[in-house]
Amino acid sequence: MSNVPPQASTAPRVAVIVPAYGVAHLVHEALASLQRQTMADWECVVIDDGAPDDVAGAVAPFLADSRIRFVHTNNHGVSAARNHAVRQTRAPLIALLDGDDLFRPTYLQTMVTTLEGDESIRLATCDARIFGAVPRERTCVNGRKQGAGDGTHGSLADVLDRSFNVYIGTTFRRADFERIGGFDETMAQSEDFDLWVRLMMLGGRAYYANAVLGDYRVRPGSASSNGGRMLLGNIKVYEKARRTLPEGAPEASLIDRLLAENRAALAFEHAIDRIVDGDTRRGLAELRAASSQVGGMVWRTSFAIWHVLPALARPMLQWRRKAHRRGGAGESTLPGIFGMGG
Incomplete structure (x- = not known):
């Protein structure tokens, strides 16, 4: 019509x-x-x-x-x-x-x-x-x-x-x-x-x-409040731009860095998913590896706590995820991107 x-x-x-x-x-x-x-x-x-x-x-x-x-x-x-x-x-x-x-x-x-x-x-x-x-x-x-x-x-x-x-x-x-x-x-x-x-x-x-x-x-539930989806989208945009840029373009090195940061951030989010879904041991190992690139002091403190009391990881990260979703659009999707500070 x-x-x-x-x-x-x-x-x-x-x-x-x-x-x-x-x-x-x-x-x-x-x-x-x-x-x-x-x-x-x-x-x-x-x-x-x-x-x-x-x-x-x-x-x-x-x-x-x-x-x-x-x-x-x-x-x-x-x-x-x-x-x-x-x-x-x-x-x-x-x-x-x-x-x-x-x-x-x-x-x-x-x-x-x-x-x-x-x-x-x-x-x-x-x-x-x-x-x-x-x-x-x-x-x-x-x-x-x-x-x-x-x-x-x-x-x-x-x-x-x-x-x-x-x-x-x-x-x-x-x-x-x-x-x-x-x-x-x-x-x-x-x-x-x-x-x-x-x-x-x-x-x-x-x-x-x-x-x-x-x-x-x-x-509620809008794409702008879903950090993982936004990171996936960013990665595709950067990959497309990198393929399209002419040889020697000054933005090429910037895109390479942004791709690395967004891929690390996505790995971080996937590790959190694993912990929230109940696989705490494997998720913490992946989260610790990813945090070397994207984490900060608050995360290092959290890992110290979880090393002693791993059972606290899941409820703390569930709370963090709910808080992020309540925050909606306009919040950074890169770290201290993960809402527990830098």
Whole structure:
């Protein structure tokens, strides 16, 4: 099901893509935030890729706004859904808004003006409030400096090592998106990160607007609260980037280091899984080996305790895992990454 795209002679300045799988009860908030934008020259496609809930019914009241259209497809994952939705639009800029998140009123105006004014910018992002299934609300950037430069612009290396973080509310050029082939539909995790890296590999800079221009909702069990899945996704992104980089690229050694760190972190997580599942002796041996690369003082103290009282390892690590899941998005996935400090 799809509305017919408008045939106005001039394309809107920006297209907003809203995947809405499983968020029929929340998508009205996302669309209402879009209608409150100070910049009115946008188009929006809401895509339901075979959701089990009634997304069509939730979106129906908004279709009186000719800028908003609804598309239904079979379920092939969020990357395929986003790619399909982009193909239904005409605007030269693309903004991503998940169906359970919100834009603040000046989001589009800020992002569009930035990209239209500087051809060197490959993507533009901003800070956002994190809310929902988290122990406390906070912002994504939370006062940290973005990247190694002026705090406003980021390089490919900055995006790769996540010193320049790309969160909710990212806008980029359709021409760049098409040039790299859109979202990689084979990616089961970290498809966003993969897109940012490939956009930055075209050359140019990332831009960070130092303002809270969005609201990022963490839901229980969301991918952003699953550290192991994020690490697997990171590894695939880095492996792809390493294969694609030209010979002698300055980022090659950085990617090699990041791959080693993420693989060690994943081994650490797998060792914790083993202990939580009841294989304490083998899990502790694997955990001790991995901690030589990613652990810190708190972990060394914990190992000293577990050497004497190994039965304490499982309940302590179960508590740590629950605490991490309550923490949700925005927390580091590398050590002292493991939430018991460095």
